Amino acid sequence: MESVHVRLGPRSYEIALTTAQPAGVGPFARRALPASTAALVVSDANTASLANDVEATLRANGFRTASVTVPAGEGTKSLAELSNLYDALYAMTADRRTAVVAVGGGVVGDLGGFAAATYNRGLPLLMVPTTMLAMVDSSVGGKTGVNHPKGKNLIGAFHQPAGVWIDTAFLDTLPDREFRSGLAEVVKYGVILDEPFFDDLEANAGDLLAREPATLRHVVGRSCRLKADVVEKDEREETGLRAVLNYGHTFAHAFETVGGYGGWLHGEAVAAGMVCAARLAERHGLIGPVLGQRQLALLTKFGLPTASKPEWPMDELIAVMRRDKKAAGGNLRFILPTRLGEVRLFDDVPEALVRDVLAAP
Numbered sequence: 001m002e003s004v005h006v007r008l009g010p011r012s013y014e015i016a017l018t019t020a021q022p023a024g025v026g027p028f029a030r031r032a033l034p035a036s037t038a039a040l041v042v043s044d045a046n047t048a049s050l051a052n053d054v055e056a057t058l059r060a061n062g063f064r065t066a067s068v069t070v071p072a073g074e075g076t077k078s079l080a081e082l083s084n085l086y087d088a089l090y091a092m093t094a095d096r097r098t099a100v101v102a103v104g105g106g107v108v109g110d111l112g113g114f115a116a117a118t119y120n121r122g123l124p125l126l127m128v129p130t131t132m133l134a135m136v137d138s139s140v141g142g143k144t145g146v147n148h149p150k151g152k153n154l155i156g157a158f159h160q161p162a163g164v165w166i167d168t169a170f171l172d173t174l175p176d177r178e179f180r181s182g183l184a185e186v187v188k189y190g191v192i193l194d195e196p197f198f199d200d201l202e203a204n205a206g207d208l209l210a211r212e213p214a215t216l217r218h219v220v221g222r223s224c225r226l227k228a229d230v231v232e233k234d235e236r237e238e239t240g241l242r243a244v245l246n247y248g249h250t251f252a253h254a255f256e257t258v259g260g261y262g263g264w265l266h267g268e269a270v271a272a273g274m275v276c277a278a279r280l281a282e283r284h285g286l287i288g289p290v291l292g293q294r295q296l297a298l299l300t301k302f303g304l305p306t307a308s309k310p311e312w313p314m315d316e317l318i319a320v321m322r323r324d325k326k327a328a329g330g331n332l333r334f335i336l337p338t339r340l341g342e343v344r345l346f347d348d349v350p351e352a353l354v355r356d357v358l359a360a361p
């Protein structure tokens, strides 16, 4: 079995990368959670049947289980749904060794992860991602949380999982739109950290869209390694390094908030956000036109949106951006590319340039 190791001292963990090994979750959980004898399995309406299989293999490996199925979609990352998970943990008499096992996409992972971070002041967490986005990004690194009605992910905590079990066969049932949404975060890794990986994505875009198994495993594995490398150096986004993973997200979170949660998928918003960020970098004199052109072409090939919607009020978008978690003293801050494979944090971008970029078709 392939794996990616995340080195974080006592919070280190393994990301197992498998294909069509549904019975492997239980033994993996047994190794990752040696002290746990109970688990709450969280899924959504579209992953409940995968979660049933996971539950069976957990039981076969010595876990007493309970389960909760939440509604599918971004609206579920809410305090109300979080409260339902606390109720389920209470009902099963959870103690500090009871694990939360999140079987689903980023919504289930962020919500279940935040319940694990906070119930009894912290329970062990196992991630079983079932979307492309969750496999390449949200299941790794320990960001958990829910949305505030006026801002994405404003309520949350850092809480690393004890392990991540990726089975790329789970993607067999994932609809195309959700799959493509995950590819936005993959393109992000190429732009921010790894030019050869970006070249690779351009060269193999067709195979990736066709979900060719070897291409899929390579892309998922490389994405996890790239994210883990950043998280290992700046686990809690304290030095500014981890903020590179937020490329495109100042715009993206504003699009998701102003457009209404669940309108655009997260990856769709990230795609348009990265196009805006590259344009901003160009107008700020950091890069020439080529990076933006290549990024735009790849995102277009992946069928992702590449511009803000004209009906979204500019003032509202800017107001949301000022409350972004990277903002300091209400000042806008952006992660911008300085060349393909390298980005930096900038806090000196004039608001007028941001407005120009948002207005561009």
Ligand SMILES: NC(=O)c1ccc[n+]([C@@H]2O[C@H](COP(=O)([O-])OP(=O)(O)OC[C@H]3O[C@@H](n4cnc5c(N)ncnc54)[C@H](O)[C@@H]3O)[C@@H](O)[C@H]2O)c1
Pocket: 044, 045, 046, 047, 072, 073, 074, 077, 104, 105, 106, 107, 108, 110, 130, 131, 132, 133, 134, 137, 138, 139, 140, 141, 142, 143, 144, 153, 170, 171, 172, 173, 174, 175, 178, 181, 182, 265, 266, 267
């Ligand atoms: N914590 C982090 O580091 C991090 C990173 C990136 C994104 N996120 C968050 O992740 C969320 C987006 O995650 P997502 O794109 O996975 O969305 P999602 O969790 O809403 O899943 C997308 C859709 O696919 C369905 N689905 C999931 N697995 C399936 C499967 N195997 N077969 C069929 N349908 C399936 C879901 O029910 C849902 O309808 C956003 O809230 C975003 O903010 C968090």
Ligand SMILES: O=C(O)C(=O)C[C@@H](O)[C@H](O)[C@H](O)COP(=O)(O)O
Pocket: 137, 141, 143, 152, 153, 185, 242, 243, 245, 246, 249, 325
């Ligand atoms: O893991 C990170 O760090 C990221 O920024 C990954 C992003 O893709 C992800 O969308 C994250 O949830 C955004 O973080 P936030 O702190 O801006 O809410």
Ligand SMILES: [Zn+2]
Pocket: 137, 185, 249, 266, 270
């Ligand atoms: Zn993201």
